[in-house]
Amino acid sequence: MSFQGRFEYCSKALNFFNASETGNTLWNSTININQLPEAPNIYNQSLKLTKPKYWHYVRAFNNSDIYYGASPIETSLYILISNISNDQWSILYNQSSPIQDTQLYSSSDQTLWAEINNLVNITDYINVSLMTNNSNGLASLQIKTNSHLKLFQTPITYQSTYFPLWRPDLNTTAQANGTQVELRLMVKNGTLAGFQKLSFEVISSLMNISLLSNYSQILKNEKAQYQFSTKNHYNGEKIDITSVSVQSQLESDQWEELDQYTQFTFQKIEKGVYNVSLLSQDSYFFGGEYKVNITFHTDYFFDFTIQVSLNISKTGTVDFEVDLEQIPVLYPDDTSKTITLNLTYDGTGQENARINAYLGGNVLVSASQGDGIYRIFLDSSNLLASNTYEFNITIRKANFTDYFFEDVNVNISYYPSQINVPDEYIGISLYQEQIFELIVILKDPFRERDILSAQVRMKIEGEIPYSEYFEYLAGNFGWYRGTLEMVDISPGNYEVTVEMSALNYQSNSTTFSITVLERKETTLNSKEELNDFYVWGDSLSLSAELKSGSQSLSDEEVIFRITKYYEGGSSEVDDIVATTDNDGIATVVYIIEELDALEIEVIYDGKVEYKSTTMETDNIDVRSTAEQAFLNFLPFIPVIIGAVVAMGVYYVRAQRKKRRLELKWKRKARTYKDIMNIQYLLILHKYSGRAIVQEDFGETGFDGTLVGGFLQAITSFIYGLEKKKVDGKEQSNFLFDHQNYKILLEDGEFVRIALILDKEPSQNLRNQLSGFIQRFEEHYSEYLEDFDGVLKHFKDYITLSSENFRLTLTSAHVINPKLKKEKLNDFEKDILNFARTYEVIAQKAFTIKELRKYLLGTVSDHSEEEITATLLELLNKNIFIPLFETEPKSEGKISKAKA
Numbered sequence: 001m002s003f004q005g006r007f008e009y010c011s012k013a014l015n016f017f018n019a020s021e022t023g024n025t026l027w028n029s030t031i032n033i034n035q036l037p038e039a040p041n042i043y044n045q046s047l048k049l050t051k052p053k054y055w056h057y058v059r060a061f062n063n064s065d066i067y068y069g070a071s072p073i074e075t076s077l078y079i080l081i082s083n084i085s086n087d088q089w090s091i092l093y094n095q096s097s098p099i100q101d102t103q104l105y106s107s108s109d110q111t112l113w114a115e116i117n118n119l120v121n122i123t124d125y126i127n128v129s130l131m132t133n134n135s136n137g138l139a140s141l142q143i144k145t146n147s148h149l150k151l152f153q154t155p156i157t158y159q160s161t162y163f164p165l166w167r168p169d170l171n172t173t174a175q176a177n178g179t180q181v182e183l184r185l186m187v188k189n190g191t192l193a194g195f196q197k198l199s200f201e202v203i204s205s206l207m208n209i210s211l212l213s214n215y216s217q218i219l220k221n222e223k224a225q226y227q228f229s230t231k232n233h234y235n236g237e238k239i240d241i242t243s244v245s246v247q248s249q250l251e252s253d254q255w256e257e258l259d260q261y262t263q264f265t266f267q268k269i270e271k272g273v274y275n276v277s278l279l280s281q282d283s284y285f286f287g288g289e290y291k292v293n294i295t296f297h298t299d300y301f302f303d304f305t306i307q308v309s310l311n312i313s314k315t316g317t318v319d320f321e322v323d324l325e326q327i328p329v330l331y332p333d334d335t336s337k338t339i340t341l342n343l344t345y346d347g348t349g350q351e352n353a354r355i356n357a358y359l360g361g362n363v364l365v366s367a368s369q370g371d372g373i374y375r376i377f378l379d380s381s382n383l384l385a386s387n388t389y390e391f392n393i394t395i396r397k398a399n400f401t402d403y404f405f406e407d408v409n410v411n412i413s414y415y416p417s418q419i420n421v422p423d424e425y426i427g428i429s430l431y432q433e434q435i436f437e438l439i440v441i442l443k444d445p446f447r448e449r450d451i452l453s454a455q456v457r458m459k460i461e462g463e464i465p466y467s468e469y470f471e472y473l474a475g476n477f478g479w480y481r482g483t484l485e486m487v488d489i490s491p492g493n494y495e496v497t498v499e500m501s502a503l504n505y506q507s508n509s510t511t512f513s514i515t516v517l518e519r520k521e522t523t524l525n526s527k528e529e530l531n532d533f534y535v536w537g538d539s540l541s542l543s544a545e546l547k548s549g550s551q552s553l554s555d556e557e558v559i560f561r562i563t564k565y566y567e568g569g570s571s572e573v574d575d576i577v578a579t580t581d582n583d584g585i586a587t588v589v590y591i592i593e594e595l596d597a598l599e600i601e602v603i604y605d606g607k608v609e610y611k612s613t614t615m616e617t618d619n620i621d622v623r624s625t626a627e628q629a630f631l632n633f634l635p636f637i638p639v640i641i642g643a644v645v646a647m648g649v650y651y652v653r654a655q656r657k658k659r660r661l662e663l664k665w666k667r668k669a670r671t672y673k674d675i676m677n678i679q680y681l682l683i684l685h686k687y688s689g690r691a692i693v694q695e696d697f698g699e700t701g702f703d704g705t706l707v708g709g710f711l712q713a714i715t716s717f718i719y720g721l722e723k724k725k726v727d728g729k730e731q732s733n734f735l736f737d738h739q740n741y742k743i744l745l746e747d748g749e750f751v752r753i754a755l756i757l758d759k760e761p762s763q764n765l766r767n768q769l770s771g772f773i774q775r776f777e778e779h780y781s782e783y784l785e786d787f788d789g790v791l792k793h794f795k796d797y798i799t800l801s802s803e804n805f806r807l808t809l810t811s812a813h814v815i816n817p818k819l820k821k822e823k824l825n826d827f828e829k830d831i832l833n834f835a836r837t838y839e840v841i842a843q844k845a846f847t848i849k850e851l852r853k854y855l856l857g858t859v860s861d862h863s864e865e866e867i868t869a870t871l872l873e874l875l876n877k878n879i880f881i882p883l884f885e886t887e888p889k890s891e892g893k894i895s896k897a898k899a
Contacts, residue, residue, distance in 0.1 A: 046084065055093045146174075294308065415444055834854070
């Protein structure tokens with residue numbers, strides 16, 4: 001906007017305007033009075049300024065003073081200020097907003113008007129008016145929706161200024177619900193414009209749909225007609241419809257969408273009048289009472305749904321015959337049975353009928369045989385024996401009323417089953433503690449096939465509880481193999497009961513007789529008195545007598561196990577097998593090699609009727625030929641050199657003592673290496689597969705549950721392999737590779753134990769595993785026989801393992817706080833002091849592995865084997881104890897303490 005004014009006595013005029021929405025408008029003029037330069041501060045000057053008609057004087061001021069002269073004279077055309085000095089003065093004017101009031105109304109019929117708060121129907125008329133403080137100029141209305149802009153202008157009056165009526169659906173781009181409409185009101189009266197913003201939200205309008213006429217009672221294949229009027233709900237205007245959608249409902253509560261053109265049509269008769277036709281020729285409309293929802297759609301209006309009815313009559317009812325007695329006996333998964341339907345009308349067979357038949361949830365197939373005869377194929381797939389299922393039939397035929405055959409129940413019968421026990425098992429004789437292995441064959445006599453998936457178990461009532469479920473021998477059709485251990489049973493005759501159950505088969509059982517014989521104890525007694533030592537090359541005769549009570553056992557194999565210890569710490573095992581003679585005596589002759597020592601163990605593995613037994617000897621010293629010759633020569637040396645002789649004897653004995661100590665250290669060192677080889681221990685309950693103990697000693701990161709599942713899955717395969725033999729003796733455990741580890745696996749009666757190892761196990765470790773299983777099952781027998789999944793009973797397993805594995809070696813250790821005075825040798829005392837030092841330096845508990853490493857790097861005058869053996873000896877003397885033994889015991893969690 002611009003403004004031009006005439007200022008008297010001024011040499012310069014600057015004008016600044018500041019206008020805001022609905023607020024006052026300010027005008028600032030800067031005037032330089034410079035009339036008397038020789039007397040710049042003389043007052044009594046006057047300033048006359050012309051101004052617009054509607055502006056008003058506010059004040060005059062310079063940088064430091066406000067004008068306080070005589071009151072300015074203000075007229076509608078000018079302002080006169082008297083007694084003002086030469087200076088730069090600012091003159092401030094203002095003008096109030098010219099817009100005094102606004103009105104915003106809506107109406108659907110231009111008769112009844114309502115003030116707009118926020119929401120307006122999109123088809124309503126909008127009336128906008130305003131009041132100004134004068135009648136000079138024009139008023140403008142801008143309507144903005146999205147990017148669309150509509151402009152109205154009208155002259156300003158002192159009364160309300162009205163803009164032309166308008167509608168959002170006709171004059172803007174508003175369509176969807178929620179469109180925002182912004183109004184901008186602007187006026188230009190006199191010299192400066194004012195403006196104001198208003199807004200509201202547009203929503204869809206309502207339509208009225210009325211049913212004008214209908215033809216809804218029809219025969220099949222006729223067309224149903226419905227005529228509707230469509231109007232604006234608010235003003236009755238006729239409206240155009242964009243599209244319709246149709247849904248129908250028959251029998252159930254499920255509404256189905258109909259397809260335009262094939263099932264209904266939609267036609268405009270004139271504006272506001274439409275026709276909808278339903279086509280009963282379509283196969284969907286079989287006949288009967290239908291509910292129909294017709295929904296109308298168009299722009300600017302909410303959808304409108306109206307419900308009408310449809311009744312399709314048929315010409316007659318088809319005659320239906322079925323003999324319920326012909327429904328045969330059905331077994332599970334039986335698809336071999338059929339029934340016959342006969343459809344007639346007025347004695348004539350009816351073809352082209354649609355037959356929907358169901359047995360339980362199974363859809364049954366039907367086929368026409370001609371002349372109205374239909375065959376329905378029964379199907380009991382996925383239906384369970386001993387259950388009852390509904391049998392329903394619906395018959396539909398064009399121009400005929402549907403026929404329903406329902407409320408008939410069909411029972412699914414069990415297949416018969418048969419357990420066959422081979423003749424060789426009937427009346428068999430077994431010994432106490434013998435494992436009775438039985439194979440049975442399960443048959444389906446009705447279908448003459450094998451039963452391939454069943455649960456089979458056996459028991460001796462009152463003596464031996466149910467066995468584990470039999471194993472299915474997949475390669476032998478219906479063959480199943482199970483075992484029963486003859487433990488805690490007296491000799492005598494017993495009835496074995498075999499039971500089977502299988503899905504969809506009748507449960508069955510059979511019994512047969514067996515005889516249990518007594519298993520006898522055995523003893524081994526040495527027949528030779530062994531010397532305290534032997535010399536290289538000596539012939540060692542070993543004899544042992546095998547007896548059961550007073551009876552000598554002849555023709556039995558006895559093993560003489562000779563463990564040979566060599567200088568340097570290595571060892572070997574020889575198993576020599578001998579057969580007992582008629583007196584029960586087994587004899588072997590062994591030529592002694594160049595050894596340091598040997599141990600002898602005599603073993604009888606037993607037979608079914610005899611129990612095993614073992615006889616052991618102490619460590620036997622072995623001397624070289626030269627050493628023994630020197631010792632034999634000593635008595636003949638003169639007394640005069642007795643001192644030298646004494647020194648020689650002392651030296652020989654010292655060397656022998658040293659070798660025996662070194663041999664002892666090497667054996668202990670091997671024990672330590674065996675334990676350090678164990679990376680993971682997993683103990684599973686054989687029958688449930690539940691992990692009882694899972695201990696990660698080597699930080700392998702294995703998941704015990706996953707490893708347990710893997711072992712359970714491959715066990716049957718592993719135990720089908722031929723067991724490895726060592727020196728003619730069959731191993732009781734299995735070794736196989738998994739990832740980068742070795743897994744040593746062995747089964748007991750109730751548990752399955754796996755040692756996950758870093759490398760190949762020694763024979764000693766294999767033997768120790770067998771011993772640990774026996775001790776574990778004996779110790780926890782009451783919890784294993786009726787295993788309930790509770791693990792707290794097994795929390796002390798790691799202490800129990802000490803006699804076999806000493807698994808506590810992997811735990812954190814401390815010096816026994818209740819240390820008693822023990823007799824220790826010098827090196828043991830040194831190690832104890834080293835341990836105290838290590839505790840202070842490391843400021844934590846230590847593992848034997850850490851302390852051993854520390855000692856190997858610190859102590860140079862003792863061998864690795866001596867350090868390892870001495871550490872183990874200190875453990876035996878309880879000088880070092882596991883950290884967890886000093887802490888409160890927790891219930892239920894099985895784990896080792898970590899440093």
